[in-house]
Amino acid sequence: MLTGEGYARRTPFRGTEPCDTIRNVGQNVGRNVGDQRAPAIESVDRALRMLEVLSRHGSGASLDELASSLTLPKSSLHRTLAALRERGFATQREDGRYLLGPELMRIAFEFYDRLDVRVWLRPTLERLRGELNETIHLGVLDGADVVYVHKLEPTHPIALSSKIGGRNPAHCTAVGKALLAWTYPSDASLRTWAEAHAPLARRTARTIDDPDLLAREMTRIRTEGFAKDMEESEPGVKCVAAPVFFGGSTPVAAISISAPKERLPTGAMRSVIEALRREIPGGAPQTALRSVDRGGPGP
Numbered sequence: 693m694l695t696g697e698g699y700a701r702r703t704p705f706r707g708t709e710p711c712d713t714i715r716n717v718g719q720n721v722g723r724n725v726g727d728q729r730a731p732a733i734e735s736v737d738r739a740l741r742m743l744e745v746l747s748r749h750g751s752g753a754s755l756d757e758l759a760s761s762l763t764l765p766k767s768s769l770h771r772t773l774a775a776l777r778e779r780g781f782a783t784q785r786e787d788g789r790y791l792l793g794p795e796l797m798r799i800a801f802e803f804y805d806r807l808d809v810r811v812w813l814r815p816t817l818e819r820l821r822g823e824l825n826e827t828i829h830l831g832v833l834d835g836a837d838v839v840y841v842h843k844l845e846p847t848h849p850i851a852l853s854s855k856i857g858g859r860n861p862a863h864c865t866a867v868g869k870a871l872l873a874w875t876y877p878s879d880a881s882l883r884t885w886a887e888a889h890a891p892l893a894r895r896t897a898r899t900i901d902d903p904d905l906l907a908r909e910m911t912r913i914r915t916e917g918f919a920k921d922m923e924e925s926e927p928g929v930k931c932v933a934a935p936v937f938f939g940g941s942t943p944v945a946a947i948s949i950s951a952p953k954e955r956l957p958t959g960a961m962r963s964v965i966e967a968l969r970r971e972i973p974g975g976a977p978q979t980a981l982r983s984v985d986r987g988g989p990g991p
Contacts, residue, residue, distance in 0.1 A: 752789030838868035
């Protein structure tokens, strides 16, 4: 049985609210509303595209490079760059090359610090529950444990007893292994983690508690992009999980789908992996979920 305990520690994620769509509510007799909005939308789109291009040039981009990438005349580029520089979203080096500005960095890091991963991923969890009708967990890593910060129940009469705030040893759960594989991406770092938390709990006869075998399992997870719990935490329960990334190489959380083994045979597990691949937000390393995406072998 998945055991739980109070989740009293302070979560690193903070609540945030989605931005409302900016709506043009002004009226101007004799002019089409769409025509009024078009110049503003075009200007905003141009600025956003420029920020995307600048993000790919860590040493700066010249005006010619920006013009080529954006297929815009230099006169338009100058106006957009002037507006971005005025707000601190872009800056210019002495040699004339343009970089992302410090104000953009500040608001990005401020949002990251306040990000509530539960709010951000709630729509993803709901879509997965709606499609698969199984228990959906959202977990984060805390030392040797995975902590469940969110859970959605299925409509099946038989459900799992895990709860929000509950903990399980990370090495024997799919959600925990999905986090470990990228948080400790080398055999050496994984073994160091295992030694720090030795002895690793052996929850069932299938639990992988040997550090060398666990390191081999992490390599498989990074290659395939997903983790499996084949009755390693609780007899009769299987689970599939994948990491969630937010602009970095270390996952901020992992999402898992758990079910009694009778409801998660090999064929169903393939469908679960495909659903994870489709629904988890982008930004993961190129290896993530690659075996399903390329039609490779599944579980």
